[in-house]
Amino acid sequence: xxxxxxxIYSGGMDSYTMLMNYRAxxxxxxxxxxxxxxxxxxxxxxxxxVAEGLGIPHKVVNMSKMGWELLxxxxxxxxxxxxxEGHYEDETMRLTVVPNRNMIMLSMAxxxxxxxxxxxxxxxxxSGDHAIYPDCRREFVDAMNxxxxxxxxxPVKIEAPFQDLSKGEIAEIGxxxxxxxxxxxxxxxxxxxxxxxxxxxxxxxxAMEYAGIEDPLEYE
Amino acid sequence: xxxxxxxIYSGGMDSYTMLMNYRAxxxxxxxxxxxxxxxxxxxxxxxxxVAEGLGIPHKVVNMSKMGWELLxxxxxxxxxxxxxEGHYEDETMRLTVVPNRNMIMLSMAxxxxxxxxxxxxxxxxxSGDHAIYPDCRREFVDAMNxxxxxxxxxPVKIEAPFQDLSKGEIAEIGxxxxxxxxxxxxxxxxxxxxxxxxxxxxxxxxAMEYAGIEDPLEYE
Numbered sequence: 001x002x003x004x005x006x007x008i009y010s011g012g013m014d015s016y017t018m019l020m021n022y023r024a025x026x027x028x029x030x031x032x033x034x035x036x037x038x039x040x041x042x043x044x045x046x047x048x049x050v051a052e053g054l055g056i057p058h059k060v061v062n063m064s065k066m067g068w069e070l071l072x073x074x075x076x077x078x079x080x081x082x083x084x085e086g087h088y089e090d091e092t093m094r095l096t097v098v099p100n101r102n103m104i105m106l107s108m109a110x111x112x113x114x115x116x117x118x119x120x121x122x123x124x125x126x127s128g129d130h131a132i133y134p135d136c137r138r139e140f141v142d143a144m145n146x147x148x149x150x151x152x153x154x155p156v157k158i159e160a161p162f163q164d165l166s167k168g169e170i171a172e173i174g175x176x177x178x179x180x181x182x183x184x185x186x187x188x189x190x191x192x193x194x195x196x197x198x199x200x201x202x203x204x205x206x207a208m209e210y211a212g213i214e215d216p217l218e219y220e
Numbered sequence: 221x222x223x224x225x226x227x228i229y230s231g232g233m234d235s236y237t238m239l240m241n242y243r244a245x246x247x248x249x250x251x252x253x254x255x256x257x258x259x260x261x262x263x264x265x266x267x268x269x270v271a272e273g274l275g276i277p278h279k280v281v282n283m284s285k286m287g288w289e290l291l292x293x294x295x296x297x298x299x300x301x302x303x304x305e306g307h308y309e310d311e312t313m314r315l316t317v318v319p320n321r322n323m324i325m326l327s328m329a330x331x332x333x334x335x336x337x338x339x340x341x342x343x344x345x346x347s348g349d350h351a352i353y354p355d356c357r358r359e360f361v362d363a364m365n366x367x368x369x370x371x372x373x374x375p376v377k378i379e380a381p382f383q384d385l386s387k388g389e390i391a392e393i394g395x396x397x398x399x400x401x402x403x404x405x406x407x408x409x410x411x412x413x414x415x416x417x418x419x420x421x422x423x424x425x426x427a428m429e430y431a432g433i434e435d436p437l438e439y440e
Contacts, residue, residue, distance in 0.1 A: 066282045100331030103371045107327040111320030135371045143370060147363035151323045151355045 004028045004118035005159075006109050009058070011047030013204060014124035016184040017174040018161060022122065023056070024177055030118060031058035032109045036101065040190020050183050061108055102135035106144055106158065114152045121148070126162040126170055128203060138163055167203050168210025175211050182216035193220045224248045224338035225379075226329050229278070231267030233424060234344035234382060236404040237394040241381070242342065243276070244397055250338060251278035252329050256321065260410020270403050281328055322355035326364055326378065334372045341368070346382040346390055348423060358383055387423050388430025395431050402436035413440045 005022055009015045009031040023029050033047050044060070051058035102123065109121045125136035134140060141160045148156040162170050174181065186204040187194035194201050196219035208215045225242055229235045229251040243249050253267050264280070271278035322343065329341045345356035354360060361380045368376040382390050394401065406424040407414035414421050416439035428435045 114319035143367035
């Protein structure tokens with residue numbers, strides 16, 4: 001079994017922690033980064049900087065020129081829809097869902113894994129996502145695993161190692177690893193400093209508090 | 221249940237027949253066309269002409285600028301690999317497999333279906349593909365169906381109506397519908413006339429013979 005693993009890496013704290021955790025475990029980590037026409041590329045720039053700094057092979061898949069906007073209205077891709085403030089649990093957070101985004105990213109990552117001979121694809125879904133994102137739930141991971149076993153000559157395993165963890169527990173792993181969270185961007189807005197108000201910022205702030213980490217990012 | 225159906229339409233004879241068959245059955249057909257960096261765009265041009273001619277809503281998803289070439293060596297996207305001649309069954313035909321292509325296209329079509337409120341996505345896998353394309357098999361369709369049920373708030377059904385038919389039987393359906401197969405391009409090469417020698421041409425020629433249709437395309 002190959003030691004290679006393809007990690008879907010957004011540049012946020014969850015996938016940053018996951019990437020570093022696999023790396024610490026001695027896996028041959030290959031990162032896939034997606035430009036899917038996000039409102040801003042700040043998270044992606046953070047991801048590239050980390051991958052380049054550590055010499056982690058990485059591929060940027062550019063989905064921004066493919067007519068992705070056809071895939072429906074989401075505040076993450078449609079700049080006319082304001083980023084909702086408040087918690088993930090709120091109904092307004094449904095606006096941040098890009099239709100079928102995780103299946104699309106996983107499908108591409110699986111194709112990439114096949115092409116480089118990696119047996120595993122990992123993504124950073126966690127329990128805090130479950131309530132609102134259907135494609136972060138265990139049933140989804142299990143169903144994707146079933147299809148990834150048979151879609152190509154080479155079976156690929158899907159791992160979502162954080163699926164039962166809260167964001168706070170992920171931050172604890174990062175703390176144990178001694179991670180520098182100034183290298184992970186979280187805010188849905190792409191200004192010089194994170195806003196501290198959007199759902200993503202609020203969840204990050206609470207997770208850092210839970211783990212007893214002082215967030216190295218300065219908020220607006 | 222919505223009458224809308226998203227049909228993955230390549231411009232070849234199988235998906236052309238499928239599109240027209242759903243249309244004849246009174247479904248509200250929406251076509252999705254993929255430019256995935258094929259060697260040539262002739263099939264896609266045929267598809268667009270048909271869709272425009274019949275007023276079928278269609279979206280072209282352009283995957284050619286996204287770094288797709290990273291997804292491994294295939295004669296369909298890598299112009300340095302010659303198109304193999306001979307039958308699909310041959311080992312050389314493995315070269316025509318783009319890693320995880322069907323899962324990627326289905327994932328995008330599912331996202332599109334969710335965004336327009338369509339309950340079904342259809343693609344034209346048929347029994348002749350089974351031997352070499354894992355993602356044309358019934359197990360794959362079933363597994364994709366399982367994941368498409370739970371990946372979004374709105375369940376989507378995957379249909380592969382030709383999965384138990386041979387290409388010849390598909391041509392018979394087209395004959396019954398009175399289809400004009402000059403509107404479907406098949407050849408892997410993109411020259412003025414189809415080559416008549418590649419696997420795709422050979423399968424088409426045999427299917428037409430099986431159904432007793434005179435192929436309106438003139439071969440080289």
